[in-house]
Amino acid sequence: MSRRTLLAAAALTVTAALVPQTALAAPATSPRVYEKTGPHKAVKAPGGAAHTLYFPADIASDATEHPVLIWGNGTGATVDQYELLFTHLASWGYVVAAANTGQSGSGAEMLAGARYLIAENSREGSVFRGRVATGKIAAAGHSQGGGGAIAAGADPLVKTTLPIMPGPQGNVNKLHGPAFFVSGQADTVVPAFYVHGRFLACDQVPAVYGQLKGATHFLQGETRYRLVGAITAWLQYHLAGDQNAKSVFYGTGSGLDQDKDGWSASERNKKAG
Numbered sequence: 001m002s003r004r005t006l007l008a009a010a011a012l013t014v015t016a017a018l019v020p021q022t023a024l025a026a027p028a029t030s031p032r033v034y035e036k037t038g039p040h041k042a043v044k045a046p047g048g049a050a051h052t053l054y055f056p057a058d059i060a061s062d063a064t065e066h067p068v069l070i071w072g073n074g075t076g077a078t079v080d081q082y083e084l085l086f087t088h089l090a091s092w093g094y095v096v097a098a099a100n101t102g103q104s105g106s107g108a109e110m111l112a113g114a115r116y117l118i119a120e121n122s123r124e125g126s127v128f129r130g131r132v133a134t135g136k137i138a139a140a141g142h143s144q145g146g147g148g149a150i151a152a153g154a155d156p157l158v159k160t161t162l163p164i165m166p167g168p169q170g171n172v173n174k175l176h177g178p179a180f181f182v183s184g185q186a187d188t189v190v191p192a193f194y195v196h197g198r199f200l201a202c203d204q205v206p207a208v209y210g211q212l213k214g215a216t217h218f219l220q221g222e223t224r225y226r227l228v229g230a231i232t233a234w235l236q237y238h239l240a241g242d243q244n245a246k247s248v249f250y251g252t253g254s255g256l257d258q259d260k261d262g263w264s265a266s267e268r269n270k271k272a273g
Contacts, residue, residue: 028247028255031262034236035229038092044083047097051113052079054086054096055128065133067239069096070113070152072104072145075167082142088228094235095132105144105169107151114157135159136239140231143167143190143217150175150198160238162231163198165190165217172202178272179207180234180249182227184215185264192265199267206272208234208249210256211265226262 040056047053097113121132140162141149147169153161154174183195215223237245248255
């Protein structure tokens with residue numbers, strides 16, 4: 001090899017060493033991050049006769065608008081049975097309107113909660129006046145309430161939907177915003193294959209499917225905390241713009257994909273990437 005060739009090769013080596021290498025992708029955020037309690041104290045209050053509300057205790061003084069979750073209970077279930085989730089979300093700054101019924105499959109009862117809060121947002125003297133993010137409303141529910149969430153999710157008021165072990169109510173093809181379908185691996189009431197089928201049929205919007213490892217329909221033990229964390233992460237990204245929460249669900253090797261102890265399966269449709 002000539003001296004000129006050797007010098008050229010050496011120059012190429014030095015140049016390559018000086019070129020910054022492509023940064024490694026940041027690790028995905030674990031959904032467990034969102035199981036921790038948020039900075040607010042939660043308050044529970046009636047929302048008229050038809051709803052129970054959960055919201056941050058300092059809502060009247062923090063001068064920000066708060067995203068909303070409207071909720072439907074399972075068949076025959078009461079609001080109190082889901083209070084762990086509602087107080088957790090209130091601690092993260094959300095306003096929850098849970099319908100006081102065990103028959104919420106139509107979605108109408110849930111949407112009434114959204115309309116109640118929208119009216120309160122404008123009412124002089126209301127603790128919610130100017131504090132409700134009326135353009136950031138999610139619908140979620142369990143079992144029959146999960147079907148009701150799908151039904152409510154067809155309404156333009158609802159920006160994202162979270163059907164948890166949903167019944168047959170509602171039409172997934174009428175959803176117009178992102179959806180997170182949750183099944184239980186050991187659920188014999190609403191089997192995982194049924195929930196997965198509803199997820200597969202929802203091909204017009206971004207949709208994510210998660211199967212809670214070992215979970216029965218009644219979310220025993222640790223499974224309910226895993227669910228609470230995942231719901232919080234979903235809302236944080238889709239309603240609060242938390243970019244760290246995005247990687248819990250989206251991208252190769254998402255946080256949901258990696259949490260093998262909590263989730264036995266996870267999947268995204270083509271719209272979700």
